Amino acid sequence: MKKxxxxxxxxxxxxxxxxLGCSKKHxxxxxxxxxxxxxxxxNLSVTNPQLFDYDLDWDxxxxxxxxxxxxxxxxxxxxxxxxxxxxxxxxxxxxxxLPVAAFGVTVVSDEFVEGAMxxxxxx
Amino acid sequence: xxxxxxxxxALMILGTAAPAMAVGDTVNLIFxxxxxxxxxxxxxxxxxxxxxxxxxxxxxxxxxxxxxNYNRSVEQYDDEKDTWESYRLSLSNGVPVSAFDITTTxxxxxxxxxxxxxxxxxxxxxxGVLAVTYTLNLIDLLLSEKQxxxxxxxDQEPSMMIGRTRDGFMVYRTIHF
Numbered sequence: 001m002k003k004x005x006x007x008x009x010x011x012x013x014x015x016x017x018x019x020l021g022c023s024k025k026h027x028x029x030x031x032x033x034x035x036x037x038x039x040x041x042x043n044l045s046v047t048n049p050q051l052f053d054y055d056l057d058w059d060x061x062x063x064x065x066x067x068x069x070x071x072x073x074x075x076x077x078x079x080x081x082x083x084x085x086x087x088x089x090x091x092x093x094x095x096x097x098l099p100v101a102a103f104g105v106t107v108v109s110d111e112f113v114e115g116a117m118x119x120x121x122x123x
Numbered sequence: 124x125x126x127x128x129x130x131x132x133a134l135m136i137l138g139t140a141a142p143a144m145a146v147g148d149t150v151n152l153i154f155x156x157x158x159x160x161x162x163x164x165x166x167x168x169x170x171x172x173x174x175x176x177x178x179x180x181x182x183x184x185x186x187x188x189x190x191x192n193y194n195r196s197v198e199q200y201d202d203e204k205d206t207w208e209s210y211r212l213s214l215s216n217g218v219p220v221s222a223f224d225i226t227t228t229x230x231x232x233x234x235x236x237x238x239x240x241x242x243x244x245x246x247x248x249x250x251g252v253l254a255v256t257y258t259l260n261l262i263d264l265l266l267s268e269k270q271x272x273x274x275x276x277x278d279q280e281p282s283m284m285i286g287r288t289r290d291g292f293m294v295y296r297t298i299h300f
Contacts, residue, residue: 016183019190026197026239030207030232035214037222070219114219 037116038065038109041090044120046103054122057091058105065109072104072117080104080117152264159260166267175263178256186249193246196239203232 041058048054060066069087072080075098083094083103094103104117155162160176163169206228210220284295 016187016190019187019194023190023194024197024201026200026236026243028204029236030204030211032229033207033211033214033225035225037226108219112214112217112219113225114221116222 035109035111035113038107038111038113040116041069041105041107041118044103044105044118046120046122048122052096052099054094054096054100054103055091056094056103056105056120058118060090060107063090067108067110067112070106070108070114072106073100074102074104074119075100077101077121080119155264156257156261159256162260162264162267171263175256175260179253179260182249182253182256186246186253189242189246189249193239193242196235196242200232200235200239203228203235207232 039061041060044056044058046054046056056071058069068085069090069092070082071084071087071092071094073083073094073096074080080102083096084092094100100122102119102121104119106117107115109115152162155165158176159179160172160174163172163175210225210228213220286293286295
């Protein structure tokens, strides 16, 4: 019984040594990325001149900080998928294979940070 | 800190191996120093032995548990930090990163850092408890008188004696009138 107790103590101690020996330390907190959230587009409007064809138009406060825009589309109004990347203008025509419920536009800033999406439902 | 912990654990291992070794007075003292409460129990001071032994066991259990918790926090922090650094690399390569992802990862990384910092302090507190317990145990062992069976007053007769007979022992009790 005494030997068993010492064996258990030995195993527990070995486990403790293992845990302590293999431990890493929390260190080197990284520097900030030094970027800021980009602005949002304003006055996003969607028109539907023909079946499955959509015209999108929006405004931007300071175009100087915009690298490009991204356009997203959604069939149900909730799940969005990217429809067009690297859009350089503030209006775009979009031909979808299915009827689209809503569009979304985001700004990718000149620091390559993508901002919050602004959405508009298809009328 | 790690070498101290390793040394402490190594001393514990040596302590657990005590019964297998030849035990002299000095060696016995060393093992008693390594296992708080052992020496006190040998001298019959069971309350002190239970307190010292209990605090030591609780200290080791707490140290073990807090170290595991700390390791988990560090792993979580490292994951968030890796994600953060991958964002930095993406941005420098012109690959867009969502502002929402940057904010979320930054918050998680800060939280896991704070948690790791807190758990690190808890773990160190357990190390401190063990260090104090071992120190108190050592002081108690060094200051305690060795139990030799000698009387403090040589003129006083012992109230009870054990004598050896040809085929056993005999207990004598002296009664004074």
